Amino acid sequence: MKALKTLSIMGFALLLAACHPRIYQFSVDPKSIGPNDPVRVSWQVKGKATLLIHDINYPGSGNVKLQPLTLQITQDGKVNSFMLYPDSTLKILLAGEDSLRVDKKPDSNTDDRLRYITLVVTRNGQDSSRVIQVAVRPDAAKDEIAFRTIIRGDSIVAMGINNPVRWGDAFNIQTVSDVSNRVMDIVHSNISQQLRPGDPPDNSFNGTPVRGNWVFRSLMTAEEKNDHRLVPNFLKLSITIKHH
């Protein structure tokens, strides 16, 4: 009887140890795409995997009701089409291979979207999840670049690498605009240009990648030199981007 009880407990323990859902790896690339670009989704999990796809308006792009669209999912060599309606979530059971491709049926849709791609893994009543967002931008869109400031001599400098993972290669700069309300010297892709507040959008950087090194430099005002609390925490550019 005691042996039976021990065996039962051990069996229960083995069941507990084995019942754990796991996400070993989950990736979606690229993170920013044009309206008709594909993304590749890959995963390594223990458990039953489900992919959820849900679109919302891109943050800051307004609340225009998104248009329904057709997504084509290529998995295990088969292509299936699904309608993705606004305010709905597409649910795809994953099986077989550990990756799939999501394309959009080409159309003239120009919605500015943020796509939530969620991997949910269930096993014995438990679940685990990961979310990766993909920016689905129209052929031309607005965005921002900003870096923290440091003081160098009589200037404020903001510089850094604009996130290559977030931006990838799908978009180039079209125009840049000064929204920090001060004269700024901008350096990017071996091009230098001075921007002034109120000037029309500048196209000096047209065709350069959004990602990569940027330097913003601006002279401190007399008030800022006397009181560093007046120095802005960051300098920001408004940009228009173009899909290529």
Next chain:
Amino acid sequence: MSLQNIKTVILLMFENRSFDNMLGHLSFENLQPDADGILPPLDQDKYTNLYQGGTYYPFQRPEDQQLQSDVPHEYNFVATQLAPGADGQPTMSGFVEAYADFTGANPNIQADPMCFFESKEVTITSFLAQKYCTCDRWFCPLPTSTQPNRTVAFCGESAIFETKTQAIPDKGNIFDWLDTNGISWGVYHDGFPFFALYPGLWDKILLSGKFHNYENLGTDLKNNTAPQVIIVEPSYQDAPHIGPDHPNDNHPPLAVGWGEDFLRRTYQAATMNPDVWAQTLMVVYYDEHGGFYDHVPPPDFNNVAAGNAAPPAPYAFNTLGPRIPGILISPWVAPGTVSHDVYDHTSVLQLLAELFTPGTPYSNAVANRTAQGIASISSALTDTASSIPPPPPPSDPIFAKTLLGDSIASPPDNDMGRSLEAAALNMIAQRPDDIDANFPLLNNWKAAVDQARQGS
């Protein structure tokens, strides 16, 4: 103020949420415009967080669901979150950067630390904040994590500055202070008590008879047999879980629905007996911000002078920690108001000293904080009681959507979890008879854990 009218103080401390995360909606939805929460538009410069050239802004969380991971809040991450500007003052622009450092992954455009709840997701918290007194300048005392902040909350000072697997010194603890001053007290815990992390308090937990199952709270308040000072402990996500017990402390990645239900039950217990309620102050607060964005920079503060341990250079505890949600619930606060006084967790200890040892501060450490501008929560009390009966909380069922991924088969993957588990195992090993008498189900938990982890 109406100190003589307060006979019962109920303290309910949740885990790991910032003011903006839980109550930023008060101003955003124009429910309590006087509260300093989030205001539209969301893409204002003052809310900007930065990461590798990108700008990140607060966003409304569409549903109360379990997050995919915890959010960082150890001292080094908090330093990144505060992001001092050129003048050394916090800019609150580093929450996404800290999250990226913590997860090792590229942050989403709507990154979890920047989310805030709408009122429909936190119905009970929002209801209480609107009906009673919201504190919109309540900061956690230290710009760091759970263990040091809880220690300051219940000891007035902290000899530790980070959360890790450790036995925490209990110098200045509230229980000794209450006992010394002849004040009755009780802890009503819904799971394994946080205080188990303090070996010096084990006698209190195991022998005092003052640690009660949470389910007794309503009965004791209804029968007017509850003590003067009541500490209510939710069931902690990081703690060992016994039987059907479910965590409800709001610690990420947990969905907050469970905590909302716990808060509702506690409020219902507090208001059960009109005579008791007429002399009750219930305080709802959080140990720290949990890594969630808050837009109000914490003020300068000399924590070392106040008697607290500080981390090694280059980190410095020269500010308070980020804001946390604080709500004062009582007939003795003006309904539907906001207190803008600067509070931290020792504001509660100040109140207890004013109530029970008038003229004598709780401790030198607390007095040091008072001298630096930390107010007592008595500043929000009124001289006349509200004649309105306590409004009933929303009765709609609360659906917590969880995505539980862990079980006892896996050891905890963070220091708080490891600490509480180590405390439980040490208690079982060192005080088996007391455990049998007080926490018999903990033995079942240990047996299940031992079995589940064999060969894993």
